Amino acid sequence: MAQIFHKSFNSLSKVSIVVGGLVAATALTLVATANTTAWISYVGVAREQTPPFSHKHHVAGLGIDCRYCHTTVEDAGFAGIPSTKTCMTCHSQVWTEAPILEPVRESYRTDKPLEWVRVHDLPDFVYFDHSIHVAKGVGCSTCHGQVDQMPLMWRENTLNMTWCLSCHRDPAQFVRPKDKVFDMTWTPPANQREQGEALVRDYHITSKTNCGVCHR
Amino acid sequence: MQAAKDPAVQEHHALAGDRQDLPVIAPGHTLSSITDKITSIVLRRDTPLAWAASLAFASTGLFFLAISIAWLLAKGTGVWGINNEVGWGFAIINFVWWIGIGHAGTLISAILLLLNQQWRTSINRAAEAMTLFAVACAGMFPLLHVGRPWLAFWLFPIPNTMGVWPQFRSPLLWDVFAVSTYATVSALFWFTGLIPDLATLRDQAKHIWAKRAFGMLALGWRGAAKHWERYEVAYLILAGLSTPLVVSVHTVVSFDFAVSIVPGWHATILPPYFVAGAIYSGFAMVLTLMIPLRSVYGLKDFITDRHLNNMAKVMLATGLIVAYGYVMEAFYAWYSGAPYELAMINNRMFGDAWKSYWALILFNVLIPQLLWFRKVRLNPVTLFMISIVVNIGMWLERYVIVVTSLERDFMPSAWADYYPTKWDVMLYVGTVGFFFFAFFLFIRFLPVIAVFEMRTLVPARDPSAKKGVGATTSSNKEGAHP
Numbered sequence: 231m232a233q234i235f236h237k238s239f240n241s242l243s244k245v246s247i248v249v250g251g252l253v254a255a256t257a258l259t260l261v262a263t264a265n266t267t268a269w270i271s272y273v274g275v276a277r278e279q280t281p282p283f284s285h286k287h288h289v290a291g292l293g294i295d296c297r298y299c300h301t302t303v304e305d306a307g308f309a310g311i312p313s314t315k316t317c318m319t320c321h322s323q324v325w326t327e328a329p330i331l332e333p334v335r336e337s338y339r340t341d342k343p344l345e346w347v348r349v350h351d352l353p354d355f356v357y358f359d360h361s362i363h364v365a366k367g368v369g370c371s372t373c374h375g376q377v378d379q380m381p382l383m384w385r386e387n388t389l390n391m392t393w394c395l396s397c398h399r400d401p402a403q404f405v406r407p408k409d410k411v412f413d414m415t416w417t418p419p420a421n422q423r424e425q426g427e428a429l430v431r432d433y434h435i436t437s438k439t440n441c442g443v444c445h446r
Numbered sequence: 447m448q449a450a451k452d453p454a455v456q457e458h459h460a461l462a463g464d465r466q467d468l469p470v471i472a473p474g475h476t477l478s479s480i481t482d483k484i485t486s487i488v489l490r491r492d493t494p495l496a497w498a499a500s501l502a503f504a505s506t507g508l509f510f511l512a513i514s515i516a517w518l519l520a521k522g523t524g525v526w527g528i529n530n531e532v533g534w535g536f537a538i539i540n541f542v543w544w545i546g547i548g549h550a551g552t553l554i555s556a557i558l559l560l561l562n563q564q565w566r567t568s569i570n571r572a573a574e575a576m577t578l579f580a581v582a583c584a585g586m587f588p589l590l591h592v593g594r595p596w597l598a599f600w601l602f603p604i605p606n607t608m609g610v611w612p613q614f615r616s617p618l619l620w621d622v623f624a625v626s627t628y629a630t631v632s633a634l635f636w637f638t639g640l641i642p643d644l645a646t647l648r649d650q651a652k653h654i655w656a657k658r659a660f661g662m663l664a665l666g667w668r669g670a671a672k673h674w675e676r677y678e679v680a681y682l683i684l685a686g687l688s689t690p691l692v693v694s695v696h697t698v699v700s701f702d703f704a705v706s707i708v709p710g711w712h713a714t715i716l717p718p719y720f721v722a723g724a725i726y727s728g729f730a731m732v733l734t735l736m737i738p739l740r741s742v743y744g745l746k747d748f749i750t751d752r753h754l755n756n757m758a759k760v761m762l763a764t765g766l767i768v769a770y771g772y773v774m775e776a777f778y779a780w781y782s783g784a785p786y787e788l789a790m791i792n793n794r795m796f797g798d799a800w801k802s803y804w805a806l807i808l809f810n811v812l813i814p815q816l817l818w819f820r821k822v823r824l825n826p827v828t829l830f831m832i833s834i835v836v837n838i839g840m841w842l843e844r845y846v847i848v849v850t851s852l853e854r855d856f857m858p859s860a861w862a863d864y865y866p867t868k869w870d871v872m873l874y875v876g877t878v879g880f881f882f883f884a885f886f887l888f889i890r891f892l893p894v895i896a897v898f899e900m901r902t903l904v905p906a907r908d909p910s911a912k913k914g915v916g917a918t919t920s921s922n923k924e925g926a927h928p
Contacts, residue, residue, distance in 0.1 A: 391610065
């Protein structure tokens, strides 16, 4: 009886066991690592904006407080994106002819809001409230990074659930005195562990890790 | 298999006159007649019209399945009849029903193998196939019930960006492990048992592509002594792995209910009662499949009245355990004196769903008592009808457990009624169609009876056979290449 398979199938079949395993392992590793790269998380990727608004210029250069534009950060869940009128409080007086600011003036004339690319966008199934974090000594820069050094805004952290939980499980690592919340230059002191634990006690911080806290 | 020739076992057989007069294989068969008979179903060149028609009929069910899944994915689980109070509904009823059916295949192939029950030989292959297809149907329901099946991998403990593990304290997660283990071991067991037969088909096939296809699947099996030695070891290990699964899988399924606090679910009787129910419904399904199969394909020589008789007895025994479970459910409720438990059993027996409850008692407890009669057990028609009745009864049992308990739990403000929608029904019909579609394909493309195992039965039944032939399992294996 003639052979059904060529002799090489003996080796092929043995090799395929190893290769199949390797291919599966590689594919799984690729999928798993892709999730941690900027390709998925956008960490450190400066996003183009129209107009190209610079936090660096406005905060570090001019000394404007965060709350001048993000007005509701202390009182509401949403920190607030300023309306064009907020821009025009200054820009009706300074740089009134600058071509780069034409979209702002156009928005003011036509009453159509500027369309910013949202950099920190949590999924809709996550409930997040800025006010409680600010009120309990979680500084802006803890999550958003040194915004005063960002010509264009980028994401400093992944906003992954792991990242949320890294603080919720142990807030003492990050909590700072309340008067330093809006301080962009604040860095954790050498005794952050003791100071953080003291603040957690003083501020009655009971950060929750129940599912229902964020997924309501 | 060896032990069947053991004098002690033979004596035992002689004492059990009932077994003695019904052979596991009809007399007069030779090694080659068995091989030809079974492989011809696969290797015939023409397509039997009846088979094609059956496949076409089953594929309409497949069509329903595709539509109902597509609609479900487009619209979400709101298209089902589930609501805030009755959150499980058809999805879990059907899951439990299907996974239970699978248990007979595992029991036949693993436990009966370890217990040296010869009569398992001609039904194990088809019963295992039934297990696989039933588990596939079962698996679809929880997967679709999660609403977003593409995220179902979250159920497995794999490193993720969420920083959380699945809830290891939840029986629903144990279910994931139980069912996926069950599916894996069943598939391996089935395939391992197929390898020698795939080699036979490879050698018997005429067409070069049939040879190649079976040759690929046979993994280079040549029937060498070394192959048989490894095969026997592997098969025994898999049988050992499968044996605890017969008990553990449905126990874990019962934990989905028993670990909760819902009246009618929170009972210690549930695990044994679920396992017995699983084997009960599984044997009913094996009979539902085997009785038509053996007459259509003329396999009455191999699937004899002995098999029907034995399977009917298993059904009778497990059915009685299930009946004991029903009695105990009512007894617990009365003996506990707990108002919610009493209200539960009262609602089941005399509430809105009383018809389902008494129908299940009729179908699962009363009608199967006919199996006490040998005439009923040996009559394929009555046996077939009883098997259908038990299949329906076991579905009703899960309906009563899942739905009536959720409809009326503790607070009247949390009471609700459950009505399945047409999408619930269509998905269920769809899985039945899928099951039969897969089974018809199996009948046509793989040997429905383990050829090489059947050949081991011949010498023992043939008085003219020389002493020694068939005395050990390995000597029978010469026939792997007829």
